[in-house]
Amino acid sequence: MSDAVAEALLARKDEILERLMALLRLPSVSTDPAYASGMKATREFLMARMTEGGVQDVRLLDGGGQPAITGVWNGAPGKPTLLIYGHYDVQPPDPLELWKTPPFEPTIRDGKLYARGASDVKGSTLIAVETVIEFIKAGGCPVNIRFFLEGEEEIGSPSLGAIIDRYPDALVGDAMISADGGRASTTLPTISVGSRGLTALRFTVRTASKDMHSGRYGGSVRNANHELARLIASLHDEDGRIIVPGYMEAMAPITAREAEDAAALPVDEAEFYDGVGAAPYGDARFSIRERITLLPTIEVNGMWGGYIGTGSKTVLPCEAHAKLTMRLGPDMDPVRAQALVRDHLLAKAAKGTTLSFEESGNGTPAFTLREGHPLLAAAETVIRRTRNRAPVRARAGGTIPITAIFKERLGLDTITFGFAMPDEDVHAPNEFFRLSSLEEGLRAWPLLLSELGTVTPETLARG
Amino acid sequence: MSDAVAEALLARKDEILERLMALLRLPSVSTDPAYASGMKATREFLMARMTEGGVQDVRLLDGGGQPAITGVWNGAPGKPTLLIYGHYDVQPPDPLELWKTPPFEPTIRDGKLYARGASDVKGSTLIAVETVIEFIKAGGCPVNIRFFLEGEEEIGSPSLGAIIDRYPDALVGDAMISADGGRASTTLPTISVGSRGLTALRFTVRTASKDMHSGRYGGSVRNANHELARLIASLHDEDGRIIVPGYMEAMAPITAREAEDAAALPVDEAEFYDGVGAAPYGDARFSIRERITLLPTIEVNGMWGGYIGTGSKTVLPCEAHAKLTMRLGPDMDPVRAQALVRDHLLAKAAKGTTLSFEESGNGTPAFTLREGHPLLAAAETVIRRTRNRAPVRARAGGTIPITAIFKERLGLDTITFGFAMPDEDVHAPNEFFRLSSLEEGLRAWPLLLSELGTVTPETLARG
Numbered sequence: 001m002s003d004a005v006a007e008a009l010l011a012r013k014d015e016i017l018e019r020l021m022a023l024l025r026l027p028s029v030s031t032d033p034a035y036a037s038g039m040k041a042t043r044e045f046l047m048a049r050m051t052e053g054g055v056q057d058v059r060l061l062d063g064g065g066q067p068a069i070t071g072v073w074n075g076a077p078g079k080p081t082l083l084i085y086g087h088y089d090v091q092p093p094d095p096l097e098l099w100k101t102p103p104f105e106p107t108i109r110d111g112k113l114y115a116r117g118a119s120d121v122k123g124s125t126l127i128a129v130e131t132v133i134e135f136i137k138a139g140g141c142p143v144n145i146r147f148f149l150e151g152e153e154e155i156g157s158p159s160l161g162a163i164i165d166r167y168p169d170a171l172v173g174d175a176m177i178s179a180d181g182g183r184a185s186t187t188l189p190t191i192s193v194g195s196r197g198l199t200a201l202r203f204t205v206r207t208a209s210k211d212m213h214s215g216r217y218g219g220s221v222r223n224a225n226h227e228l229a230r231l232i233a234s235l236h237d238e239d240g241r242i243i244v245p246g247y248m249e250a251m252a253p254i255t256a257r258e259a260e261d262a263a264a265l266p267v268d269e270a271e272f273y274d275g276v277g278a279a280p281y282g283d284a285r286f287s288i289r290e291r292i293t294l295l296p297t298i299e300v301n302g303m304w305g306g307y308i309g310t311g312s313k314t315v316l317p318c319e320a321h322a323k324l325t326m327r328l329g330p331d332m333d334p335v336r337a338q339a340l341v342r343d344h345l346l347a348k349a350a351k352g353t354t355l356s357f358e359e360s361g362n363g364t365p366a367f368t369l370r371e372g373h374p375l376l377a378a379a380e381t382v383i384r385r386t387r388n389r390a391p392v393r394a395r396a397g398g399t400i401p402i403t404a405i406f407k408e409r410l411g412l413d414t415i416t417f418g419f420a421m422p423d424e425d426v427h428a429p430n431e432f433f434r435l436s437s438l439e440e441g442l443r444a445w446p447l448l449l450s451e452l453g454t455v456t457p458e459t460l461a462r463g
Numbered sequence: 464m465s466d467a468v469a470e471a472l473l474a475r476k477d478e479i480l481e482r483l484m485a486l487l488r489l490p491s492v493s494t495d496p497a498y499a500s501g502m503k504a505t506r507e508f509l510m511a512r513m514t515e516g517g518v519q520d521v522r523l524l525d526g527g528g529q530p531a532i533t534g535v536w537n538g539a540p541g542k543p544t545l546l547i548y549g550h551y552d553v554q555p556p557d558p559l560e561l562w563k564t565p566p567f568e569p570t571i572r573d574g575k576l577y578a579r580g581a582s583d584v585k586g587s588t589l590i591a592v593e594t595v596i597e598f599i600k601a602g603g604c605p606v607n608i609r610f611f612l613e614g615e616e617e618i619g620s621p622s623l624g625a626i627i628d629r630y631p632d633a634l635v636g637d638a639m640i641s642a643d644g645g646r647a648s649t650t651l652p653t654i655s656v657g658s659r660g661l662t663a664l665r666f667t668v669r670t671a672s673k674d675m676h677s678g679r680y681g682g683s684v685r686n687a688n689h690e691l692a693r694l695i696a697s698l699h700d701e702d703g704r705i706i707v708p709g710y711m712e713a714m715a716p717i718t719a720r721e722a723e724d725a726a727a728l729p730v731d732e733a734e735f736y737d738g739v740g741a742a743p744y745g746d747a748r749f750s751i752r753e754r755i756t757l758l759p760t761i762e763v764n765g766m767w768g769g770y771i772g773t774g775s776k777t778v779l780p781c782e783a784h785a786k787l788t789m790r791l792g793p794d795m796d797p798v799r800a801q802a803l804v805r806d807h808l809l810a811k812a813a814k815g816t817t818l819s820f821e822e823s824g825n826g827t828p829a830f831t832l833r834e835g836h837p838l839l840a841a842a843e844t845v846i847r848r849t850r851n852r853a854p855v856r857a858r859a860g861g862t863i864p865i866t867a868i869f870k871e872r873l874g875l876d877t878i879t880f881g882f883a884m885p886d887e888d889v890h891a892p893n894e895f896f897r898l899s900s901l902e903e904g905l906r907a908w909p910l911l912l913s914e915l916g917t918v919t920p921e922t923l924a925r926g
Contacts, residue, residue, distance in 0.1 A: 306766065
């Protein structure tokens with residue numbers, strides 16, 4: 001039956017594309033309160049479609065922030081229950097001036113659909129929703145389904161814990177399929193077996209109690225911009241190696257299997273760097289693939305201090321700010337990673353200056369799906385059928401916090417089965433999603449649900 | 464007659480204070496086009512007052528930017544003609560949230576008048592205007608007067624050259640008195656004999672052609688924030704000494720006289736640092752006074768890169784920006800100073816990154832008034848009378864570009880005779896001007912004009 005469902009989905013792929021474009025027109029930026037109405041419209045759009053398509057008990061799960069959307073289909077007694085994860089929020093679109101077409105006016109050029117959220121991750125989320133709807137239309141799903149479409153993925157899922165606490169019944173299942181977490185190659189078939197962790201650190205440097213005139217104080221008072229620059233410069237050596245004491249040592253050494261998997265998916269260096277207009281960079285003891293999927297990072301996502309408006313201002317600023325996030329390798333503890341960076345900054349801070357750290361959550365450890373897991377086996381079977389070869393096992397450089405949190409809080413394993421590709425400029429201007437990926441997703445998702453229908457709930461839950 | 468004029472000014476000091484407060488309510492921020500109407504209202508206010516007070520030929524001098532205000536009084540044949548310099552523009556008021564009372568709602572607390580521009584330099588400018596008006600009312604000035612009230616002082620006087628070119632007749636005189644350039648001590652009487660120069664450098668670092676997802680690229684592509692931090696950190700050593708090759712060597716060695724004058728006005732270290740809540744800092748081979756008045760500086764007035772909005776964004780930014788200004792010691796060439804810093808940054812920039820420098824003008828060299836100059840002699844006489852002791856000769860750490868430009872373009876020497884004090888938070892939140900300084904200025908300015916009336920135009924012009 002899964003083949004028939006896939007055929008039916010492909011037969012109405014233009015309609016699904018129209019629906020995706022409508023979804024992309026709704027600006028669901030979770031980090032910025034200015035987009036509250038876009039968030040609401042996006043929820044309403046998805047809930048209406050799910051309800052219309054036969055998904056039952058469609059409702060919001062409110063943890064105090066942006067609510068998540070749930071909905072169930074329970075018509076397969078004795079079969080496993082799969083949670084399906086996606087998220088309806090997107091990253092901020094700025095810098096707006098660098099978009100060729102507006103971020104919330106989806107535009108097709110050369111087989112690519114350009115819009116904020118097209119690749120991350122409204123495209124893959126809609127594939128999952130439409131697959132379930134098509135199964136229901138055809139008489140029923142091969143597994144029981146429980147949707148969990150989050151509204152805070154792009155801001156680190158701050159109220160996910162509260163949702164889990166408040167709605168324990170809404171999140172019961174045997175395993176999870178995530179529509180988030182894309183593919184690692186534009187050419188080779190891949191399957192994701194893990195992802196880096198993520199944690200954040202935001203801080204302010206103060207060198208004086210007030211801003212000063214650079215003529216009156218320049219030369220005798222420490223400039224907060226200089227001090228922040230010095231602190232940031234102390235995190236890496238000139239080759240990009242992290243030199244925070246204990247930080248690199250906090251990750252588990254790369255295993256032989258991890259090295260082998262990484263080598264099976266070599267990164268074309270020229271293509272990688274040409275694609276973003278950058279020069280080679282990073283710790284040369286490791287391959288690019290290892291660097292972007294296994295090694296931890298410390299990135300200053302934002303920094304600012306002093307006068308940044310139009311024109312000049314001869315101010316000697318007393319404070320400067322930085323927003324850091326750290327990607328974490330296997331086995332790194334997020335809170336410990338934060339503490340290592342914080343302690344390093346405090347140790348490096350000049351006498352008489354103060355650092356204040358903003359509360360920014362605990363973060364998420366790296367996630368790894370063990371070899372031989374039934375989720376992995378099912379996904380590999382599907383990919384062998386749709387791509388005619390076994391997939392390469394790839395780790396994602398990004399972070400799918402949900403996988404670690406659901407593992408930790410609910411004991412659920414996750415297979416990531418999203419159809420984004422690595423060059424689609426997510427979190428950046430001109431994000432796009434390939435129309436061919438939409439088609440591929442609509443072909444593969446019915447097969448995956450069918451494969452998982454052949455596993456007993458117990459086997460799947462055991463992992 | 465100057466005593467009678469001073470008495471008359473003091474008799475109506477409440478009225479003058481009311482007028483100053485009205486002037487401070489007009490937000491004349493020259494750097495930001497959003498304040499265009501505040502600039503216009505400020506010009507109209509001053510021009511109306513000057514005209515009403517008997518200043519003749521009050522009009523605007525338009526150099527293509529914010530016009531300057533001029534006006535003359537030529538009733539003293541055979542006497543010198545003094546240009547009177549002031550400026551009606553002010554620095555931006557941000558960060559707004561740090562003001563105790565709004566920057567454009569002047570408020571008196573404890574004998575201090577709080578408002579943006581109170582100290583720098585609407586207070587001293589109005590003292591000069593009212594002094595001339597009072598002389599006119601009393602029958603005439605002891606010298607001929609030519610006002611030049613600039614509207615672009617806070618942005619580096621970009622169209623001053625054009626104004627000089629267009630209106631050569633409007634700027635003819637024997638010497639200049641500047642209401643800008645405050646006093647160096649809150650206790651000792653001082654007279655300014657020079658000021659540091661100023662030049663700017665604004666640039667952007669690019670490490671890639673687009674912003675990237677920190678999960679997909681983190682660890683293998685250079686982060687523009689890190690690179691900017693590294694470049695900024697390369698300008699100074701840990702003690703705050705400038706380590707740009709050739710930069711410190713580009714200033715003339717401090718002379719014995721300069722060292723003696725600096726020593727005559729020792730900075731109370733505890734008071735200096737407590738006043739701004741900062742720790743001691745700077746090149747310990749020099750005194751604080753030397754560091755803030757004679758040594759050159761490089762200050763990053765503003766820097767920013769990546770996501771600086773609400774919440775987080777896990778972006779790996781491709782570009783970051785910095786706005787620098789450099790204070791210049793005696794004999795330093797502004798263009799050469801810019802070039803030294805630019806060349807240093809280019810030499811330090813990592814391979815594969817690009818630096819682009821924004822056009823930011825040539826800047827202004829330091830200014831020095833020679834010993835024995837009639838302007839200096841007259842000012843010293845006035846201060847001996849009003850303060851009962853000889854003033855200490857002080858250099859200003861700030862920059863009065865006009866003094867250098869008028870010297871270079873028109874051969875005019877300048878005495879700075881402003882009444883701001885060094886602790887008045889100019890260019891920062893909660894700027895204020897002492898009411899006692901208003902009174903002191905109204906007492907001293909009539910004396911200064913009278914003293915200069917005893918000098919022949921030729922002697923004054925020769926300097």
